[in-house]
Amino acid sequence: MLIKKMICEVDAANAEAFAKAQLQWGSYISGFIKQAGGWRKTIDEPLTAEIISVWENREAYDHFMENEHDSIYEENDQKAVILSIEVTVYEEDKPFVHDLLHNPDIRYEPDWTVLKA
Numbered sequence: 001m002l003i004k005k006m007i008c009e010v011d012a013a014n015a016e017a018f019a020k021a022q023l024q025w026g027s028y029i030s031g032f033i034k035q036a037g038g039w040r041k042t043i044d045e046p047l048t049a050e051i052i053s054v055w056e057n058r059e060a061y062d063h064f065m066e067n068e069h070d071s072i073y074e075e076n077d078q079k080a081v082i083l084s085i086e087v088t089v090y091e092e093d094k095p096f097v098h099d100l101l102h103n104p105d106i107r108y109e110p111d112w113t114v115l116k117a
Helices: 012-022 058-067 069-075 094-101
Strands: 002-010 032-040 047-055 084-091 106-108
Touching: 002 012, 002 058, 012 047, 047 058, 058 069
Parallel strands: none
Antiparallel strands: 002 047, 002 084, 032 047, 032 106
16 A cells, blocks of 8 residues: 655635635545545644545556646646645555544645545
8 A cells, every 4th residue: 555645734815716726626536535624723824735636556657657647737827826835655555644634734625635536
């Protein structure tokens, strides 16, 4: 199992645009299991979004990154509203995934949750 954690800084003026773009990530991708995310509970600027995606394995994730990621990213214009992004990829077990997806410091946005179709 592969887990991708993304931390994005977004200024408050672009928070709605970021959230709308986040909705456009699809669930039709081979090897994709689930994605969830939300805003970190702070009042600081810029806002911090955290997104966790879960993949069946490294091969499925690498195929997505090489063949599909960039076209989705270009089409949804998310890059225009992200001030910075930090990406970490883990190969871990299910308890680790559970802990990431149930972080009390994140206010998860229900609309950002994408499940395998």
